[in-house]
Amino acid sequence: MNRRLEVIAAARGGWFTRPDALAAGYSDSELRQRVRTGQWLRMSFNSYVDPRAWPDEPPWERAARLHLLHVRMASERLGDVVVSHQSAALLHGLPVWGTDLSRAHFTRRASGRPRTGRGVQVHRGRPAADEVVELGGLHVTSVDRAIVETACTTSYEVGVVLADAALRRLTTGERLAAVVRRHRHWRGVPAAQAAVLFADGRSESVGESRFRVLLANHGLPTPELQVEIRDTDGRLIGRVDFLLAGVLIVEFDGAMKYGENAADAVLAEKWREDRLRERGFGVLRFGWADLDHPHDTAARIRRALAAHAAGTGNRRLLVPSPRRG
Numbered sequence: 001m002n003r004r005l006e007v008i009a010a011a012r013g014g015w016f017t018r019p020d021a022l023a024a025g026y027s028d029s030e031l032r033q034r035v036r037t038g039q040w041l042r043m044s045f046n047s048y049v050d051p052r053a054w055p056d057e058p059p060w061e062r063a064a065r066l067h068l069l070h071v072r073m074a075s076e077r078l079g080d081v082v083v084s085h086q087s088a089a090l091l092h093g094l095p096v097w098g099t100d101l102s103r104a105h106f107t108r109r110a111s112g113r114p115r116t117g118r119g120v121q122v123h124r125g126r127p128a129a130d131e132v133v134e135l136g137g138l139h140v141t142s143v144d145r146a147i148v149e150t151a152c153t154t155s156y157e158v159g160v161v162l163a164d165a166a167l168r169r170l171t172t173g174e175r176l177a178a179v180v181r182r183h184r185h186w187r188g189v190p191a192a193q194a195a196v197l198f199a200d201g202r203s204e205s206v207g208e209s210r211f212r213v214l215l216a217n218h219g220l221p222t223p224e225l226q227v228e229i230r231d232t233d234g235r236l237i238g239r240v241d242f243l244l245a246g247v248l249i250v251e252f253d254g255a256m257k258y259g260e261n262a263a264d265a266v267l268a269e270k271w272r273e274d275r276l277r278e279r280g281f282g283v284l285r286f287g288w289a290d291l292d293h294p295h296d297t298a299a300r301i302r303r304a305l306a307a308h309a310a311g312t313g314n315r316r317l318l319v320p321s322p323r324r325g
Helices: 003-012 018-023 028-036 059-078 085-091 143-153 156-169 173-182 189-198 206-217 259-278 294-312
Strands: 047-049 081-083 104-108 115-117 120-123 132-135 138-141 224-230 236-244 248-253 282-287
Touching (some): 047 059, 059 085, 059 104, 081 085, 085 104, 085 138, 143 156, 156 189, 156 206, 189 206, 206 248
Parallel strands (some): 248 282
Antiparallel strands (some): 132 138
16 A cells, blocks of 8 residues: 555545545555455445554454454445444443454444445434444444443344443443433344343453353352352452352353463462362353353253262352452
């Protein structure tokens, strides 16, 4: 990309149009050749980006980056709309696991027909003034409305992931419930309502949120979350992700990275688990792959609960309380 086009693209937020490329001295054949070889990516509205300067990043981060570029491109062209649904959730900084990022989502401020095109979906809805905020120069539906409208158009599990993350720092259960009540006529609102009722801000990751859904779907005991386990002298052994039936600790390893001190970290984790077992608790570990086999995962937990109950008999355990605050 020559310097003139670099300046144009930077002013637009990282993207440029065909007329921009022609004005910067490129021909149509050169543009097509760069797209064909992957130097440039063609987006919606006959717009393009040059991804070669982007950092090396996981596929989901690359998808989010491309999606936000779609949002900014489309928002300049569509007129009187607000960014909504999973596009708004992404702008609010929420995890958008399980959502389709192939299209940028908007909702009309005024009446009009819905529209679906290459890279864009425009919904009807006319958000109220108190349901619109400004983020990064864009008009976006509020975090509460973004969660509810996304859950209505995707799934209950997606709604739980979004609501759990938002409850940690962005909203309250009361505010989410108020949006559900306001839009109780929306198609798909039962899934959103169920997700809001189930949400718990103590879930600290997408994996933990999904694991809670798995437990509930299979009728397993409702876990206590982020529980501090202490020794007989009151010293902290560790804070665990889930405690089931007061006896079984479940840890979810979403993306464990030990770094340069891997051996020390592994030994520390082993020491921690040994201490937990000495206190009479069973310990199981699960990861993302286990979420793809929910029946097997649930069966493993049931077996562990039954084995632990049979092994402990009537022996009483010191059952800790969930961490507060």
